[in-house]
Amino acid sequence: MTGTVPSHERHPQLPKPQVKRLFRELRRTEDPGIRAKLIESHLGLVEYLARRFAGRGEPLDDLVQVATIGLVKAVDRFDPTREVEFSTYATPTIVGELKRHFRDKGWAVRVPRRLQELNLRLSGVIGQLSQDLQRSPTVAEIAVASEATQEEVLEALDSAHAYSLISLDAAVTEEGLSYHEQIGSDDLALDALEERVSVGPLLRQLPPRERHMLHLRFFKGMTQSEIAQDLGISQMHVSRLLAKTLATLRSGLQDERERKR
Amino acid sequence: MKALIARWVQSPSLSDQVTIRIPATTRHVALVRATATTLAALLDFTYDRLTDLHIAIDEVCSRILATSSPHAARLRVTFTLDEGWIRVDARGDSALKPGEEFLTTWSKAILDSVAEQMEVGITDGVAVATFRIPNG
Numbered sequence: 001m002t003g004t005v006p007s008h009e010r011h012p013q014l015p016k017p018q019v020k021r022l023f024r025e026l027r028r029t030e031d032p033g034i035r036a037k038l039i040e041s042h043l044g045l046v047e048y049l050a051r052r053f054a055g056r057g058e059p060l061d062d063l064v065q066v067a068t069i070g071l072v073k074a075v076d077r078f079d080p081t082r083e084v085e086f087s088t089y090a091t092p093t094i095v096g097e098l099k100r101h102f103r104d105k106g107w108a109v110r111v112p113r114r115l116q117e118l119n120l121r122l123s124g125v126i127g128q129l130s131q132d133l134q135r136s137p138t139v140a141e142i143a144v145a146s147e148a149t150q151e152e153v154l155e156a157l158d159s160a161h162a163y164s165l166i167s168l169d170a171a172v173t174e175e176g177l178s179y180h181e182q183i184g185s186d187d188l189a190l191d192a193l194e195e196r197v198s199v200g201p202l203l204r205q206l207p208p209r210e211r212h213m214l215h216l217r218f219f220k221g222m223t224q225s226e227i228a229q230d231l232g233i234s235q236m237h238v239s240r241l242l243a244k245t246l247a248t249l250r251s252g253l254q255d256e257r258e259r260k261r
Numbered sequence: 262m263k264a265l266i267a268r269w270v271q272s273p274s275l276s277d278q279v280t281i282r283i284p285a286t287t288r289h290v291a292l293v294r295a296t297a298t299t300l301a302a303l304l305d306f307t308y309d310r311l312t313d314l315h316i317a318i319d320e321v322c323s324r325i326l327a328t329s330s331p332h333a334a335r336l337r338v339t340f341t342l343d344e345g346w347i348r349v350d351a352r353g354d355s356a357l358k359p360g361e362e363f364l365t366t367w368s369k370a371i372l373d374s375v376a377e378q379m380e381v382g383i384t385d386g387v388a389v390a391t392f393r394i395p396n397g
Contacts, residue, residue, distance in 0.1 A: 126308055136309035139302040154298055157311075218374045224309045239312040246316065246371070250323050 014041045016085060023080035038075050038086075039068075045087055046071050046094060053098050063098060070097030118156040121146050123236045130225045130235055202249050210245045217242060279340045285333040285353055290322045293338050293351075300340050300347060306396045313375040314347065314394045320368050321351050321390045328363040328388060330356040346395045348378075355388035363388045 014022070019038065026034045050063035074090035082089075125146045129137035139157075143150045203211065209231070216222045216230065224242070228235040281296050283289040294315050301311045318338070325336060333354035341348040357363055364372070364381055372379050376392035383389075 136307035138305045138307050139311070140305060142308065150302060154302055157308075158295060158298060218371050221374055224312060235308065239308075243312070243315065243319070246319065249367070250319075 012041065013044055019086050020080055023078060023086065027080060035075060039071060042071055042075075042087070042090065043068070045090065049091065049094050049098065053102070058102070063101070066097055066101040067094045070094035073097070114152075115156050118146065118148055118152060122153065122156055123234045126236055127228070127234050130228075136223065136225045136235070206245065206248075210241060213238065213241060214245060277342055279342070280337060281340075282335050282337045285326060285329055285336050287323060287326055289336075290319065290326075293318055293322060293336075296338075297340065297347070297349070300342060301394075301396075304342060304344070304347065304396060306347075306394075310394060310396050314349075317372055317376045317392060317394060318349065318351070320371050321349070321364075321392070324363050324365070324368050325351060325353045325355070325388045325390065328355055328357050330354045330386065345397065346377075346393050348391065348393045350389070350391045352387050352389045355383050355386060357383050357388065359383045364390070 014037075019041070022034050022038055025031065026038065046067040047064055050060060050067040053063050054060045070093045071090060074086070074093040077093075078086055078089055080086075122142065125142055126137060129141055129145055133141070137145075139150050139153055143153045146153060148156075203214075206214075213227060213231070216227050217224070222230070224238045225235050228238045231238070279296065279300060281293055283292050297314050297318055298311060301314055306314070322336060322338070326333075336351065336353040338352075339350040341350070355363060359382075361383060362381075363383070369379075372392065376394055379390070379392045381388075381390045
């Protein structure tokens with residue numbers, strides 16, 4: 001997602017007077033095209049701020065998505081009549097969103113380095129063991145292979161899966177993965193269920209890969225190891241994405257209830 | 262403590278229970294998950310089954326909390342350990358009447374695929390869900 005092109009080249013920033021002008025026009029016309037242009041021209045700022053929070057146990061792509069939510073909020077709330085630059089106004093909103101993301105995950109903003117390193121190792125270890133054993137490994141087996149104690153493995157797995165039960169703005173992310181798009185006609189069971197359940201509209205909004213993953217796990221009865229193999233991603237990633245997607249659906253239902261109150 | 266629990270589960274003739282009571286708020290469900298993780302590791306659960314256990318706990322606890330009575334103070338979760346499986350019994354004060362469902366069709370679809378012997382109901386104003394997660 002981030003590639004090698006510097007962010008300022010991919011998202012050229014507009015001159016400040018033009019930003020102000022566009023904001024005035026946006027407030028007057030509510031033109032979605034102008035809104036999109038303003039958001040796009042500040043994606044460099046988003047990436048810069050997200051990078052400041054990188055290396056704390058969260059994939060950068062996740063952080064960029066969270067920070068983008070902060071940017072969108074700032075664009076929608078900014079008052080161009082105030083004597084302040086938009087970037088000055090947006091920075092605390094974006095940083096606030098990033099901090100909230102860590103807080104919602106129940107993490108102190110800083111995850112210990114040894115845990116980050118073990119976390120990174122575990123994904124490979126679990127994949128390798130699954131292949132060698134032809135089944136999902138146990139915690140004891142993971143501990144031996146990663147040269148860590150079982151307690152350390154449990155701690156690292158917990159931090160990898162730390163997410164709030166009702167997560168706020170739980171955007172489902174791409175995480176920069178290469179995966180096969182095998183979406184479509186075989187997701188019929190999910191399609192049928194969609195019509196009957198309250199999460200139906202939320203299911204329809206999910207990215208194709210997440211929908212497909214739900215279908216494989218809950219309707220085709222595939223194990224997480226099988227899904228990992230099928231999609232060409234790690235087992236830890238499947239587990240994390242499933243948990244996140246389910247949390248997103250719960251979060252959506254919660255919002256729905258609050259709107260109806 | 263860990264050695265003690267390990268001894269229980271190593272003995273084929275013994276099973277035992279661990280109960281956790283948490284405030285009836287979603288943020289505390291992480292404590293239930295953490296307890297489940299430790300117990301599942303003691304039973305040598307595979308990584309796949311461990312995450313199934315998490316999914317089932319999240320789903321059941323979130324549904325009990327979503328339909329809880331405004332006076333609900335605690336959610337009680339009891340784990341019964343045996344060789345090869347963990348049984349989970351989760352309960353909390355409910356705003357629903359007997360016969361009403363606290364699981365949605367969606368929750369049922371998820372739970373059907375990760376858990377066994379699912380039983381749910383409202384008894385005397387308490388929502389109860391029990392299920393079993395096998396290892397393997």
